[in-house]
Amino acid sequence: MSISMVRIDDRLIHGQVVMGWTKMLNASVIVVPDDEAAVDPIQKMAMKAGTPIGVRSAIVSIADGAALLNGPKLKNDKVFVVLRSPASAIKLIDAGVVIKKINIGNMRQEGSKIRIAKQTAVDEKDWNDFKELDARGIELEEQWLPGADSKKINEILRKQDFKDL
DSSP states (O other), X not given: OEEEEEEEOTTOSSHIIIIIIIHHHTOSEEEEEOXXXXXXXXXXXXXXXXXXXXXXXXXXOHHHHHHHHHSSTTTTSEEEEEXXXXXXXXXXXXXXXXXXXXXXXXXXXXXXXXXXXXXXXXXXXXXXXXXXXXXXXXXXXXXXXXXXXXXXXXXHHHHOOGGGO
């Protein structure tokens, strides 16, 4: 199995994932390890319906996602992993999935979240989770669409504290 990309996008499977990233990556499987979506039949149905023809999708719990990603079932696939948040990435890594780089797509600015990049808004928990991922040596890069400008989030995390945003 080859993980082609791990992306944080709070919309999970949606138009940009389907039309932009899945195509560009030539992914054969989209894996969405998400405890909330895994138990919501409406979310699962919508994401399955939005999965491109010829591409399989698995909307599963984080634990089941880790087992799937570490097991033999996807050994001949190009896998695109889509997560809801940096907290989900930490849980997936803690469950044994090796991740070296995370592409960050959309994290909506809602409630008390503060924008740290064009499409990335965080609250203090998200910030601390990103700091944890950075401390683990994971490259964090925001990029809205394939071919678009990208921004290194690690640099932002290392330059300031959340309270200084």
